[in-house]
């Protein structure tokens with residue numbers, strides 16, 4: 001299977017199998033490439049890919065944007081544009097988006113794209129779960145005095161930028 005097919009298959013599978021393992025190093029590079037392209041889907045390829053365009057990529061980008069905006073405001077030394085940091089950031093976000101808590105959200109992408117599949121009951125989006133109201137507080141990490149801004153979808157603890165993004169939280 002080509003690299004491109006592998007990553008698209010991976011993304012498409014998220015809707016039916018959100019518990020898949022996070023991306024490996026090679027898939028991550030391709031994911032970074034897709035982000036570089038602005039996640040635009042070429043004309044004529046919309047068929048199967050459209051659910052991702054409608055539902056998955058939009059939310060993925062929103063979370064990445066929230067993190068990078070926050071970095072610009074609070075951690076100006078953090079160079080997220082470097083290749084390594086970009087890949088780490090994408091990997092981090094991807095793992096969060098694979099959380100079973102987002103299964104309904106991932107399924108909804110198919111409904112939003114007009115597929116005749118059952119509509120999931122109400123659900124929360126990745127951004128709503130990761131950056132809930134009232135998330136600002138004391139970072140979970142012992143001895144850290146920074147303000148938390150994100151809640152991990154797996155351990156449900158709240159973290160500051162350094163302990164979530166820079167330390168690549170992987171509970």
Ligand SMILES: [Zn+2]
Pocket residue numbers: 152153154155156157169170171
């Ligand atoms: Zn965690």
Ligand SMILES: [Zn+2]
Pocket residue numbers: 139140141144145146159160161162163
């Ligand atoms: Zn912290």
